[in-house]
Amino acid sequence: MSLREPETYDVVGVGFGPANLSLAISLEEHHANVLTAPITSTFFERQPCFGWHRNMLLPSATMQISFLKDLVTFRNPVSRFSFVAFLHEQDRLAQFVNRKEFFPTRREFHQYLEWAEARMSNVVSYGSTVTAIRRPPEPARSPADDHLQLEISDAVGGGTRVVNARNIVISTGLRPRMPEGVERDERVWHSSEFLEKYGRVKPEELRSVAVVGAGQSAAEITNFFYEQLPHAQVHAILPAYGYSVADDTPFANQIFDAAAVDDYYFGDDRERDAFWRYHRNTNYGVVDDADIRHLYQVSYDEEVAGVKRFHYLNLTKVRTVERNGRGRTVHLRSPHGRGPQKLEVDAIVFATGYDTMDPAELLGDLDRHCLRDESGKHRVTRDYRLVTTPDLNCGIYLQGGTEHTHGLSSSLLSNIAVRSGEIADSIVRRRAEQDLVPAGAVRSGVTG
Known part of the structure; x- marks a missing residue:
């Protein structure tokens, strides 16, 4: 020193x-x-x-x-x-x-x-x-x-x-947030490191990929995979039925005005709780309307063409991820076992937010x-x-x-x-x- x-x-x-x-x-x-x-x-x-x-x-x-x-x-x-x-x-x-x-x-x-x-x-x-x-x-x-x-x-x-x-x-x-029990490695990524990790692998090695999450980053990475990897199966793992639209209407956007800070800071516990309940959908776990519509159209076009490589796993969560050679086995949980219980992927991205x-x-x-x-x-x-x-x-x-x-x-x-x-x-x-x-x-x- x-x-x-x-x-x-x-x-x-x-x-x-x-x-x-x-x-x-x-x-x-x-x-x-x-x-x-x-x-x-x-x-x-x-x-x-x-x-x-x-x-x-x-x-x-x-x-x-x-x-x-x-x-x-x-x-x-x-x-x-x-x-x-x-x-x-x-x-x-x-x-x-x-x-x-x-x-x-x-x-x-x-x-x-x-x-x-x-x-x-x-x-x-x-x-x-x-x-x-x-x-x-x-x-x-x-x-x-x-x-x-x-x-x-x-x-x-x-x-x-x-x-x-x-x-x-x-x-x-x-700080990037990962699900409990899931560790990042060279094929298990958080969205915060996406382009860096993606650049380290050969695109032709990625024949099956998955994206976990229902927010803006998840939607963007899902679309990126679909467009950049035309040979790959792309899996979107979502905890709900689909992506929820971000409320960016003029009245709702007033929550981001400087004056709204005073309303929150000097509010009581009930008023603060109301802020989060009413306006959380302006920023957290939501996606721009245009991006949602685009991804839905992609899925629909595949239905019309009869060629499926874009897969939505709705009401699904990841339980564990296991190493399987260069790939990963993703164990899933869904209500009544309605979907696949495991998934073999070459890379999986967790767009699961931040602490x-x-x-x-x-x-x-x-x-x-x-x-x-x-x-x-x-x-x-x-x-x-x-x-x-x-x-x-x-x-x-x-x-x-x-x-x-x-x-x-x-x-x-x-x-x-x-x-x-x-x-x-x-x-x-x-x-x-x-x-x-x-x-x-x-x-x-x-x-x-």
Whole structure:
């Protein structure tokens, strides 16, 4: 470990996906708008380079949100980091408008994210993993300038270093979810690794494939297999009768408006439960109408032609997956044994969703200073900051893991610009308040 005095930053971000990229931009734009000293920040990302769901950048797959819900526009419509500014610089703004579509392809939106990241690359270290967050040793603590220490492991050079942070913003992303008892391997994939794993096998080896799940990713991968592997049998394993349509009608889409966060955050338990019951079908386990209709038409055309290689296994779940040479035997469960009990495949993809991030895993012993509610979940302020005990003044903010307090949009792109702006505003405001505290004064009360 380096013996140099650790550098101290106002903000240290853990993870550098779209959420913390948006935050970095918001902090950058604060520099131009405040008269006080700029907020210093740095971010650490364990990946070797920037990437956002790279393994689901399927041909022609489109975003489910408007291009206006980019990194900045809902916070600052005149930002130089907007999607429109990106299109203008790429000299294809007119061509994009001529499409008469709100929704760019996922590949183009990823290009936009990379374009924005390239303008903020000076604040991020890639191949750098935050391995621990802790309070500084007792002699180094100052009640007037509280901070935390982060231990960083760098892939390049293999060294370890320490930085100090007055505020930490955790955005480590979602964790792929697999069914209990099923392990990933070279022929058992989660959708989050799809294109990478698919690229490692020869297409001609995939004569029978299966996709598990009923959401957007499952439908897209199923269609990809069907189009890219004309020689293969394609099996869609769904827990229901079929895919359910995503509700993207105008009234329902208001659930993703920034104002809806207040309705959820300040609502009681019954009101919050109603949010999920009424509006879960806007995002979870649902598929765009056009994709559903396309897959149904494919199945129907096969019925007309009398050639069947597209198989829907409805009301079916996977029990276990066994290795069988280079292939896999998939054991199934369906009501009354109505379908096949096992399936021989050359590859199977689980588009079974994600678990939200848990900050406790990263915080370690520090988590005991973070207060929890009656259900055991972290208490979070409206500005996405963990509520902590009185002796911990450093701000710990979450970009993700706050669905229980902030609702559906708390980890989605839909509200990313406003959310990052609120976090940046909170950090700037708190520093201004701290600057007014006389040296040596001791703060009191629960922070939050």
